[in-house]
Amino acid sequence: MDESLPCSGRSIFAVLVGASQLLGLTAVVLTGVWMGKYHGGYAWDGSAQEFNLHPLCMVLGLVFLHGDAILVYRVFRNEAKRNIKILHGIIHLLALIISIVGFVAVFDFHKAAKIPDMYSLHSWCGMITMVLFCVQWVMGLLFFLFPVASSQLRAVYLPVHIFCGLLLLVMAVGSSLLGITEKLLFSIMPTYSLFPAEGVLANVLGIVLVCFGAVLGYLITKEDYRRPPNPEEEALSVHFKTLTEGGTPATP
Template sequence: MNSSFVILVGLAELAGLAGMGLTITWMIKYLGGFGWDGFAKQFNVHPLMMTVGMIFINGNALMLYRVTLSLNLPRIIVKFCHLGLQLLAAGCGSIGLAAVFGYHKNIGASDLYSFHSWVGLTTFIMFGIQLLFGFLFFILFFFLLPRSENLRGRFLPIHVFFGKMILILATITTCMGIQEKAMFAMADKYKDIPVQALIAHAAGISFTIFTFIVMYIMSNDSYKAQSRRDGYHLQANST
């Protein structure tokens, strides 16, 4: 594992953690904290869970194949770890959606009233489909249809492409949501760019940097595994 790769992964993790830390600071210091009360505290669960799940955990799941190269783990184990992280991301996202839909219902507000919500729900549905098809092709087919390696090999580029696109869409959705919430929360102060706005914007920038680095790592051939055969009879450098 070369030094530039280690540095990039470290920077990605720092950016992701910074984004989550800034989001938590914004929610606790300025927006009342977290809870499941049907009101503002419940809404605050939504941005936290969506960013933790759909950006940070999801992004780490994408990088997992690169990060585990030096550990020389069997690829079936890496794939189960990848699936586990994606399931965890889906769980966080589900809690985040339940929080915001419950909040809207409790206060009598309409659902899906903004472009942020439409893009966000579309992204989450895409993530669910991606998770389902990934499980079918790379886990279930492996055990039930051991001769399906050619089919799985043809599906792999599609799976990788949509994995990248979903992370990008999740980050775009997050930035739109930050802007929307900042405008609502600081409607009478926003023109002065208060500290709260700076924290919110810094969180969005941090998540953007995290995604940018993850995309670079995923797209750089020098960080891919060398070709080797595994339980799937697929090239390790495909993912």
């Protein structure tokens, strides 16, 4: 951890990172238990058990791993940037693959059960999130891991990439909450108001996901936890500022 943070700041940072991991893992376990215990477990045969892979994969890939892929820039903020970039890209690739499995699972199930696709707000939000997540991953790869763009273009795109990463994490959490509500109303609407165990478990899962997003959001946006700037980044930033403000590189 960064020595430039005061001791109390380092403790709070460590507690928040620990809390985020606990919340993220709890969300994955709760989703697994919900689908495993109350909806008959998992399969890959077009049945309702194939659908069950959808929430599990989305929470694991698009929420937990997506969040952790962003968090590596804070946790390993004093490591060489190239290594962190590769780790960031690898975790995102894993998140992408798992999300695609979850995505295929629900379309497969709908096809087998002749259920129409893409009519609900959950499906609209989820599809937008998924498409933008793929675009963000490809753009990140092209701009930062195998830089085909100029350094100026990269400097322009970086803050957009960072903002979109956090926005997509929030949209992934939001889409998950919509999915939870949809699933509960489709399966236990008559008894939901009697506080059955399944309803309470799924509601708690929703609140855990909100807390995960909130803690991640705080860790990612807090100024003190950002990577300390290095000379290469600063040079780039100055160059970009000069370009956009119409000055010359020598302008202070």
